[in-house]
Amino acid sequence: QLQLQESGPGLVKPSETLSLTCTVSGGSISSSNYFWGWIRQPPGKGLEWIGSIYHSGSTYYNPSLKSRVTISVDTSKNQFSLKLSTVTAADTAVFYCARSGLRDGYNRGPLDYWGRGTLVTVSS
Amino acid sequence: QSALTQPPSASGSPGQSVTISCTGTNSDVGGYNYVSWYQQHPGKAPKLMVYEVSKRPSGVPDRFSGSKSGNTASLTVSGLQAEDEADYYCSSYAGSNIVLFGGGTKLTVL
Numbered sequence: 295q296l297q298l299q300e301s302g303p304g305l306v307k308p309s310e311t312l313s314l315t316c317t318v319s320g321g322s323i324s325s326s327n328y329f330w331g332w333i334r335q336p337p338g339k340g341l342e343w344i345g346s347i348y349h350s351g352s353t354y355y356n357p358s359l360k361s362r363v364t365i366s367v368d369t370s371k372n373q374f375s376l377k378l379s380t381v382t383a384a385d386t387a388v389f390y391c392a393r394s395g396l397r398d399g400y401n402r403g404p405l406d407y408w409g410r411g412t413l414v415t416v417s418s
Numbered sequence: 419q420s421a422l423t424q425p426p427s428a429s430g431s432p433g434q435s436v437t438i439s440c441t442g443t444n445s446d447v448g449g450y451n452y453v454s455w456y457q458q459h460p461g462k463a464p465k466l467m468v469y470e471v472s473k474r475p476s477g478v479p480d481r482f483s484g485s486k487s488g489n490t491a492s493l494t495v496s497g498l499q500a501e502d503e504a505d506y507y508c509s510s511y512a513g514s515n516i517v518l519f520g521g522g523t524k525l526t527v528l
Contacts, residue, residue, distance in 0.1 A: 331517075340421070341456075341464065341507050343517040354515035390463060394517070397452065401515040404454040404469035411463055 296321040298391050298409035306385075306416050312378040316391030316409060323372045324349045329394045329401045332365060332376045334387040335411075342387075346394060346401050347374055354401055381416045388413050422447065422508055422520035429526040430498045438523045440491040440508030446518050448489035452511035455484055455493045458522075459504045467506075468493060495525070503527040 302314035316330070323330060331346035345355035347365045355363050364377040378385060388411040395403020423441040430436035440447065440455075447453055453471045456464035466475050468484035471491060481496045491510070495502050508520040 329515075333519075340522040341509075341519040343509070343519060346515065346517070356516070400511070401517065402450065402452040402511040404466050404475075405456070405464070405509070405517075406466050406469075406475065408463040408465075 296393065296407045298393065298407060300389060300391050300409045300412040302412065302414070304412065304414060306381055306414060307418050308382055308416055309380055312376070312381050312385065312414055312416070314376045314389055314391075314412065314414070316374050316376075318372045318374075318393075323367065323374065324369045327396050329354075329396060329403075330367065330374045331392050331394055331401075331405065333390045333392060333405070333408075334385075335390070336384075336387045344376065344378075344389075348396075348401075383416050386414065386416045420518075422510060422518055424506075424508060424520040424523045426521070427524045427526065429528055430495075431528045432498050432500065434498050435494060435496045436498060436525065437492050437494045438506055438508075438525070440493070440510075440520045442489050442491075442510055442512075442518070444489060446510040446512040447486065447491050449513070450511045451486070453484065453486060453491040454509045455482075455491075456507045456509070457502075457504045458507065464507060498527050500527050 329346040332344040367374040390411045391409045392405040393407040455468040458464040472484040
């Protein structure tokens with residue numbers, strides 16, 4: 295059974311960079327059939343797609359966050375990571391990693407496996 | 419791209435049916451048959467309930483069904499049960515490998 299697990303600091307200071315890692319177990323991140331993505335959810339609010347990565351390293355980002363986001367992959371560790379720079383209190387959220395399916399070569403498939411999420415609070 | 423539009427709340431009595439709408443544009447919901455629906459209980463990760471407009475993953479009850487007309491997708495929950503009370507989110511492919519979510523709908527079972 296595929297499992298995803300987010301890890302990283304739960305508290306980040308304003309203006310600093312938020313860094314999270316998602317470890318995939320029970321399956322290979324190098325599979326040609328899937329993308330790997332990050333989604334966030336501010337407390338009491340809705341879901342927001344941050345971006346996705348393919349095992350080759352190709353990345354796709356939410357245009358509203360693109361200038362501050364970097365997603366990378368380490369296939370040797372079966373992990374992918376998120377960096378969000380210059381954070382403010384508005385970036386406080388539960389961050390989820392998830393798998394999405396490749397459809398006709400595009401990131402069109404559903405998010406079918408999710409991690410449990412990790413709360414990151416931005417505060418001094 | 420803007421978030422997809424969902425009603426903030428919906429409700430129904432046990433055994434009844436309820437439909438939740440998700441409105442987008444020709445560039446997302448109306449342009450592709452890649453609409454998904456997710457169920458989220460408090461403190462839990464979202465769970466995929468419907469994908470590609472109307473397909474159900476293994477293990478999802480057939481009480482959950484999806485459809486689409488033009489720029490609006492819908493999720494219908496039939497035979498409402500207490501455990502269906504949750505937040506529901508739609509999402510759609512929006513071109514260029516970008517994904518959009520709706521703002522979410524809180525479903526209350528009366």
